[in-house]
Amino acid sequence: MALNSTRDGNVDVLDDIRVDVVAVPADWEFWDHSDLEIVSLPLHLRDALLDDAAADAVAAGADMDPTDLLSADPDDLLPDDAIDYLIELQRTQARLAALEARALVVVAGRTRRERQVLVHDSNGDEPSGAARILTITDEAREELAAALHRSPAAVHEQLVTARLLTGPLTGTMAALSDGSITAFHARAIADEARRLSSAEGDAATFTRDCGLVEARVLPRAHNLTVGATRRFARAAVLRVDAEGQERRRAAARKTIDVHMYAEDDGLAVLLARLPLAEATRVHAALDAAARQACEDGGSTLGQRRAQALIYAVCGDASNDDSSTTDPASSPASRPASRPASLSASRPASRSASAGVDISIVIEAGALLGITDLPATITGALGGPNTISAAAVRELLADPAVPTTLRRLLTDPVTGHLLDRGRTTYAVSGALRDFLAARDITCRHPGCTRPAARCQVDHAIEWADGGSTDTANTGLLCIRHHQLKTHGGWRIVESRTDGSCTWQSPGGRTYDVDPPPLVND
Secondary structure, eight states, X not given: OEEEEOTTSOEEEESSOOOEEEEOOSSEEEEEOTTSOOEEEEHHHHHHHHHHHHHHHHHHTOOOOHHHHHHSOGGGSOHHHHHHHHHHHHXXXXXXXXXXXXXXXXHHOSSOOEEEEEEEEEETTEEEEEEEEEEEEOTHHHHHHHHHTOOXXXXXXXXXXXXXXXXXXXXXXXXXHTTSSOHHHHHHHHHHHTXXXXXXXXXXXXHHHHHHHHHHHHHHHTTSOHHHHHHHHHHHHHHXXXXXXXXXXXXXXXXXXXXXXEOSTTOEEEEEEOOHHHHHHHHXXXXXXXXXXXXXXXXXXXXXXXXXXXXXXXXXXXXXXXXXXXXXXXXXXXXXXXXXXXXTTSOGGGOTTOOOOEEEEOOHHHHTTSOOXXXXXXXXXXXXXXXXXXXXXXXXXXXXXXXXXXXXXXXTTTOOBOOOOOSSSSOOHXXXXXXXXXXXXXXXXXXXXXXXXXXXXESSOGGGTOXXXXXXXXXXXXXXXXXXHHSSOEEEEEOTTXXXXXXXXXXXXXXEOOOOSSOO
């Protein structure tokens, strides 16, 4: 947009004339260009012109300067242009996060700084003569915390990540700086890299290992959610540093504990960190007991699970279930019977009725202990999640865990499950099981709803000639199945390996790949 003006202040809008701000009087701004007369504009007109230019830049789909992002008014954008605006905001936030990491390192140093102080113990007002050395680490942390209004613990974690990004994780820093991944993706990669055995050893070895992890993760991270990126990074660490897994497992077991966090409205979160086998049995026992209890007054399954836990731990000592039901509800709305399998005299782990289905995909050599390639776990515990081969072997060795082994054939390149299908509309149990094993989650972009809670969908509807085979069927959660049927979303291409291409109601396309069953 271009401007010209006479000296009396009357403004005409013309074409192909650029203007720049050169001065700011009280209520007018002066615009100038090297070969133009000075033009004066009211502030409200200046702001309108800037908003138009910024909106045009958004609509053009080009990378925007941060000043354009600040000038654009989101309320003036069309919905499709607002998506482009959000994409640019996210890219800019990533670039700012990269700059913040570099600035944090400038203040605190590229490596942890320590200062030692000689301290003389005292007895009252008199020094005892005994001396000891006190080590003070990263004194800049508190300065940064105070200046940025953050907690010292949060600043510590940010410093650890910033030092990795400005040090061995050069590829991750480059991806963050160009906006292709977010700060959350970078944090996920850094968190997993910290688990490498070489992190506490030689710097050159650690840098090499970080590069190997990045080589596996970064080519995919730009198109993955943060959770999926973390899972791929964890699998990469297991690949690169298989020998360190036992050390990590031993360290993790030291964190087994139960914590409580108070929430609003008189509730609290009881968080238990347990070994996988025990956690599986405890949750299954709670679920089984809750399902056996009578359901009166609309109490939810979750409320009955919570009450079962209270009975299991406290017995008759806590028979007030006001924390798990509406305090204003009548007694009839409370669970009518105590879950016998979880009474204080019968521990949850011994409940004969408890059972939970999980799926673990593990390479045959790792199952036999020949290799330590990581496995993938899905099912009732959510997922997909990465688990070490040693943890799987330990779980399967537990006599309390019933096990069914099933042979799966996967693509050696992609790790996706290979084809098995049929041509009739009815979806067989075998095909349903195949799709669950292949897709793992709902196949809508970014959705992580477990396959067990999803519905079978035909990419091309059966009525429109679509076949019932692995290339044309997949799993969608109820919401995304409804959006595909009624909300304008559609799958424009569906492939045998479970990958597909979606088109949104606005015409945008999104590629989705199912998580590989075998971590590469």
